[in-house]
Amino acid sequence: MITLPDTASPLYEKVKDYILANIGTGRWGKDRKLPSENELVASLGVSRMTVHRALRxxxxxxxxxxxxxxxxxxAPPRPQSTLIEINNIAAEIVERGNRHRSEVLVLETIMPTKELALSFEFPKRVSIYHSVVVNFENDLPVQLEERFVNPSLIPDYDKQDFSKTATYDYLMQKxxxxxxxxxxxxxxxxAETARHLGIDVGACCLFLHRRTWTGAVVATISKLTxxxxxxxxxSRYSPSKSS
Amino acid sequence: MITLPDTASPLYEKVKDYILANIGTGRWGKDRKLPSENELVASLGVSRMTVHRALRxxxxxxxxxxxxxxxxxxAPPRPQSTLIEINNIAAEIVERGNRHRSEVLVLETIMPTKELALSFEFPKRVSIYHSVVVNFENDLPVQLEERFVNPSLIPDYDKQDFSKTATYDYLMQKxxxxxxxxxxxxxxxxAETARHLGIDVGACCLFLHRRTWTGAVVATISKLTxxxxxxxxxSRYSPSKSS
DNA sequence: CTTGGGCAAAAGTATATACATGTATGTATG
DNA sequence: CATACATACATGTATATACTTTTGCCCAAG
Structure with missing residues (x-):
């Protein structure tokens, strides 16, 4: 009979820790098979439901x-990929304690180019919304944001005042x-990007191309420079919010 | 008494679906408060444990x-962030059907600079492993990979042949x-990066700085160019793998 | 009016029990 | 030898019950 540590945490958490510890030390590494629920019940002296919850x-x-x-x-070692998080730039700037401001350069309805229509996976040509916004951090331009929006999902996109509401917030909400x-x-x-961002032509820019879907339909295409x-x-990320 | 659909799925899943549906239609939207467990027990005619599991x-x-x-x-609408996935470059190249090859430029033990020691959150100066590897896709250099590795977590790092095993694979495994x-x-x-990657000095590079932790200890610091x-x-990503 | 105690309500945890369902395996039968 | 069945064992689900912990609120005492 194994005695679990006498801490304040609930029993099923202790069982989880016990199991994780045994995985970590490779004790069950032979065929990677764990004791059955009933064996754990016997060796740990807790009920099967508790063991079951820990395992689940x-x-x-x-x-x-x-x-x-x-x-x-x-389980086989974690899939070999890591995630990074991309936040709303407006929120991010404010969170850093800086002032955010945005300037709307373009807000219009256009007929997409053939390439764009392809990206939207449109069967036929329909007009779409198009916006270009510059985001400032403390009056310094940091991001040029060009968005193409599917009007069937987000009507009235062209009626918004994006110097007040961030495009991102509006879209997420809709x-x-x-x-x-x-x-x-x-x-x-x-040349144009350089002018809007106030940097030299040819200067290095981070370019983020994003497409979002709602169901099977492409909702937005964004080009963020x-x-x-x-x-x-x-970003900082914990692959598994374990235990 | 509400009757849940007569499908094959387990009861707690039906309860989850029922709750999600009511969230979706905004039925409980007034103060965003759900019925208590006991109220759900009464209205759905299932045991409290089952309701509890669904809610949990x-x-x-x-x-x-x-x-x-x-x-x-x-819960308030999903946090406004999106995730992108960063994969192992070697696997990625192979997956694209191309040939991957790497060249080890440096594999040594060094004393970290003050800045590096700080990044490792070392209390005192200890030596660390240092490797520089160039990754090729079809004989074209695409990534310059500089890694600093905490020897207390990964001994023998300097004994590996990283032209065979990708550093990433080795670290993930260890x-x-x-x-x-x-x-x-x-x-x-x-100048040096340009030489190794075979590009012009001043050409745009994507630079990825990565730190990984194992518990509270910084395990590796990588600079990927x-x-x-x-x-x-x-990357393509589905934010919510719901229900 | 303010404070503090006590009560009710809510979620959290833990157990015993029962039955359902899926899998591997051994055995008897053709 | 091969197939079908029985069996044992594993996880999965569902319930009843009991107790714990946290919180909000009412109400009485000061």
């Missing part, structure tokens, strides 16, 4: 794999995003 | 917020990552 939560957290009728196994595609690259500033010298995308 | 899972999925002694509430910090920026190539013209980070 570790499974949903990705540590374990369970097969009914077979057993519980240590339609749920079910999928996002990002492409991040580094490009030299062209950051002045490379003034901005970097940062 | 919806809470951990981010849909609800529960306060002991107070009640259950609809120690679990509990937290990751990323900073992405766009910088012009310096991508030739901007040849590479972009891409």
């Amino acid at each position: 939560e570790l499974t949903s957290a990705g540590f374990l794999i369970r097969l009914q009728g077979v057993g519980t196994f240590i 339609t749920p995003v079910t999928e996002v595609e990002h492409i991040i690259s580094a490009i030299p500033a062209d 950051y002045a490379g010298s003034r901005y970097s995308l940062g | 899972e919806l809470t951990s999925a981010g849909f609800l917020i529960r306060l002991q002694g107070v009640g259950t509430f609809i 120690t679990p990552v509990t937290e990751v910090e990323h900073i992405i920026s766009a910088i012009p190539a310096d 991508y030739a901007g013209s040849r590479y972009s980070l891409g």
Whole structure:
């Protein structure tokens, strides 16, 4: 009989910790198979429901794999990918304690180019909304934001005052995003970008291309250009909010 | 008494669906407060444990917020952030059907600079591993990878042959990552980077700075420089794998 | 009016029990 | 030898019950 630590945390958390510790030390590493629920009940002296809860939560957290009728196994090492988080720039600037301001350069309805229509996966040509906004941090331009918006999902996009509401906030509020595609690259500033961001032509810019979906429909396409010298995308992330 | 649909799914899933549906239609939108567990027990005719499980899972999925002694509430709309995924470059290249090859330029033990020691959050000066590797896609250099590795977590790092095993694979295999910090920026190539990547000095590069933790200890610090013209980070992501 | 105690209500935890369902395996039968 | 069945064992689900912890609120005492 193993005695679990006498801490304040609930019992199922102690069981989870016990299991994680044994995974970590490789004690169950032989065939990566864990003791059965009933064996854990016997060795830990807790009820099966408690063991079951611990195992279920570790499974949903990705540590374990369970097969009914077979057993519980240590999950293969975490998928080799890491996530970074991209936040709303307006919120981010304010959070840093700086002043955010935006300037609307363009807000119009256009017929998409063939390439754009393709990106929207439109079967036929329909007009779309188009906006260009510059975001300032303490009066220094940091981001040039060009957006193309599917009007069937977000009507009235062209009626908004985006110097007050961030485009991002408006879109997030209007339609749920079910999928996002990002492409991040580094490009030299062209003449127009350079002018809007107040940097030299050819200066390094971080370029973020984003498409969002609502269901099967492409909702927005955004091209975000950051002045490379003034901005970097940062994030800190815990792959698994374990235990 | 509400009757839940007569499908094959388990009861707690039906309860989850019922709750999600009521959130979606805004039925409980007034003060965003849900019926208590006991009220749901009465109205749905299931046991409290079942209701509790449904509510607990919806809470951990981010849909609800529960306060002991107070009640259950609809969570505010999803945090306004999106995630992008950064994959192992070697695997990525192979997945694209291209040939991956790496060249080890440096693999040594060094004393960290003051700045580096600070990044590692070292209390005192200890030596660390240092590697510089160039990754090729079809013989075209795409990434310059400089890594600093905490020897207390990953001994023998300097004994590896990283032209065979990707550093990433080796590290992932040796120690679990509990937290990751990323900073992405766009910088012009310096002379050395330009030489290794075969690009012009001053050309745009995507620069990824990464720190990984194992528990409270900084495990690795990586500086990944991508030739901007040849590479972009891409990902597609579904924010909520709900219910 | 303010404070503090006590009560009710809500979620959180833990257990015992039962049955359902999926899987592997051994055994008897053709 | 092969198939079908029985069985044992694993996880999955559902309930009843009991107790704990936290919170909000009413009400009485000061």
